[in-house]
Each structure stands twice: as structure tokens, then as C-alpha cells.
Amino acid sequence: MTSRHAIPGLAARRPTLTLVPRLVLGLFLGLGLAPAGPARAFGDENWPCVQRKVEHMSWGQMWTGPALPETAAWRQDAQLAELVPLLTARGVSLDRIAPLLAGLEATETETRDERLTRLFAGAFQEIDTERYRIIGGISRFAEKHRGLSEQIDTKREEAARLLAVAEDTDANDAWDAYEALEDEIYWDTRIYQDRQRSITYVCESPVLLEKRAFAVARLILAEMGQ
Template sequence: MTIRGSALRNLTIAATLLATAGASTGAANQDPDWPCIQRKVPELSLGQIWNGPELPPEAREWAGDKDVAELVSEVAARRVPIEEAQQEIRDFADGLPTEQLKPQLAKLVQGLFDHMNAERSQVISGIARYARKQVELAARLRKEASEVDALRNKPDADPNQIAAQTDRLTWETRIFEERVQSLTYVCEVPTLIEQRLYALAKTVGEVMAGK
């Protein structure tokens, strides 16, 4: 079987998946670099994740509060199980004097939103760059595959050169296909961050309402 019949065929299928994903969402997102089925929402609004009382202007100063800033970094991390993160929030609230409870929890909500919304936006930008590089790589590999096929059709072609180029193309195509497969998971990350942010903000709201 020739390169065109194996590696090139797989490469074309993988590239088509990328193009199809971008086309299916392009009209809604107005972004040809967006490859995910999930709708592209570059940034969230506070109202999407917080239905508690309006946060005071002082909450925006959360980064200057060492305790709040450390808690934000800890519970926002996806390596921390959500149940554990929610308990850390409750423990934090239990250790606060009554008069500091609502101001500190307001800072916590603002901090979680600012931190995780920024993280989510960075991931979304990274996905677009990732997909764009994949499309560029697909075009290059298709060109190389055509060159290998043309070389194979030459009666005086060097078999060693053909073998070397074929091996390199096969290896690069395998890497490309693995990256296409991993894109499915990567596309889920913004949603995972959003869901975690909502769950944490909901916990803060429950604690605030129960005190």
C-alpha cells in the first residue's frame, strides 16, 4: 500500500475532522480557528456563576488579601477534588469573625471569578493556536505525502531515500493523529473550568446565606 493509501488517507481524515469542527461552529463563533463542538465564549460574566448579593467594590481588592488569594489558588486548581475544595471554603468561613464573614466571602467570590475566568480565557486562546498549527501541519504533511508518492513513481528513485522519507512521514502523521485525538479532551477544559467555578461560587453563596 502506498503512502497515499495509508498515512495520507488517515491524515486527510484527521484534517477533515478539524475542518468540519471549525465549520460547524464558525457561523456562531465567527472564528475560523475554533475547532470545538462547544460554543466559543471567550469570557464569562459574573452573573453567569453568581446569584448571591451584589459584591461590594472592595471585593475587587481580593488579590491584596493573602488568605483569600491563597484560598483562591488552592480551590481553583482542578487537581483538588471539588468536594475537598468546597470543604476548604466552609472551613475558611468557619474561622472568620462574624463581622468579617460577608466581606471576606465577597472577596473570595470575586477572586474565584477573576482567577478562573482568566484561566479559562487562556485555555480558549491556546485551543485556537493549537488547532491553527494542526491545520498548517496537515497541509505540510499532505504536501510531503504527495512528494513521497511522486518519488516512488520515479524509476530511478533511491529506495533508501524513499524508505527514509516514508518512515519520517509515517511518524509525523502518527503524532498529528494523536494530537487530533487529544483535542477532544482539550475542548472540554473550558467547560470543566466553568462548571467548577459555578460549583465553588454556589458553595460560597450557601455558606453566606446560612450564616
């Protein structure tokens, strides 16, 4: 039988298995999803972000006005129903909203400060709800991401077994199986890297929402007592 090693160009084309474990190990250590990383330290192995996972914000950390009502009922107030979506939309500058807040007045049954308090309660509730939804999505995405890393590791072990068989038997089908699996590992690794870049981006979303909530609190507090 013609030796596979004697076929011109074949030896150069075959990937070297010893590079694969190093590549996968480098991904685990360099991309922040190693089993002993910060997520596990925070008690959630599926949380990939640098910042600690806190599912809900605390309004007491940003609001120094009166206690927020349990039910803001802002949708029943025409002016508040117009302002809350503007306050929660990150694409809307708060400078644009400030004049609208200045026009908010007391009613026969409610002082201006009480309405402003309900306004913040509504905005805070909406921002916190969106942030909670995003955090849940990040955890689910990261769980699939971690599953892919485990899949790469399993395939790497299988590739090592196939390589041993191929080198021992020099059979064409053994080399073909090994090379096919090496291709899968390569593309799985590319997907892993792309997902990692996405996680880095989406991890900023909860932080941006927190900043928006703090900014909204400052804006409304500045109107209190006017």
C-alpha cells in the same frame, strides 16, 4: 540495468501511494479538524474543541448575590488571601473549604456578605484568568496542529509526483526519494494522531474550570445571609 521490480522483496516493501491520500483524508474527516468542521463554524479556524469558544466567563450566569466589585482587593485581606487559592485549586475539595467559610466574619468596616462577595469576586477572577490562558494555549496548539495537516497534504502531493517519476523511469534515486517521503508522511501522521489525542484532553480543561466556578459560587451563596 537491473529492474528495481526484479529485486527480491522490493515490491512488497514499497508502500502503495493510493493508501496515503485515503489515510490523510480519513484523519481530516475522522479527527475533527477538517476545514469545514465546527471550529470554522464558530468563527475561529484554530479552535478544535466541541464546545464553543468563549474567552471569558460571565459571573452573572452563576452568581445571584450582589454585584461584584470591579476590584476585589482580596490579597490585602489575610483571610481572603488564604481562601481564594483553595477555592480555585481543582485538587482541593470544596467540602474541606466549607468550614473555613463558616468562620469568615464581618469586620468594623465591612459586613460578612460584603466580604463573601469579595471572596467570590477574587476566586472568579483567578479561575477566569487561568481559563483564558488555557484557551489561548489551545488555539496556538491547534494552529500548529492544523499546519501539520497541511504539511502532510503537501507531502502527499509531492509523493504522488515522485511515484509517477519512479514508475516512469524506474530509477533507483527516484524510488529512494519516494520511499523516504512516504516514511516522513507516516511519522507525521503518527504525530498528528498523538496531538489530536492531546487536544481532546486539554479541551476538557476550560469546562472543568467553569464547573469549578459554578461550584464555588454555590458554596459561597449558601453562606450569604447567615
